[in-house]
Amino acid sequence: MGHEEKKAAVQEEMGRMNQLPAHSSYATHRLRVLNKLLQLMSIQRTASQDEELELLFAGLSL
Template identity: 70%
Template sequence: MSTIDATMEDSGAVVRPKAQWKQLGPVEQEAAVHEEVKKMQRLPANSGYVSHRLRVLNKILQLLSIQRTTSQDHELELLFAGLSI
């Protein structure tokens, strides 16, 4: 078992089904993303997995903080779906 697998198991993360992201409000979505960022910061910084996931999480935070177009809303949904957090 890798360090990442062990850390993810120990984190007690709550995995939300993809359909529920639309039901969460922006505040709850942002809180979930910040929680995931904190988890990633506990993992080895030189991990390719961690650096990619942090880029995706930062993109999500950026999209959550702006007035989005329809295409940006779609991109945000795809990013959330790909994370499975």
């Protein structure tokens, strides 16, 4: 999966999470993780940040 495909998948998932009830702790947590993914994707990353990014993607099963 390329960079743009990953970004699109994250944004699509954010759209789904925003449709859930605002008080949903699941949606709140998942949105926090998705925002962290976008943040890591937008910066020049260190090796440890690259690893964290890949682990986040693996954990989300996007």
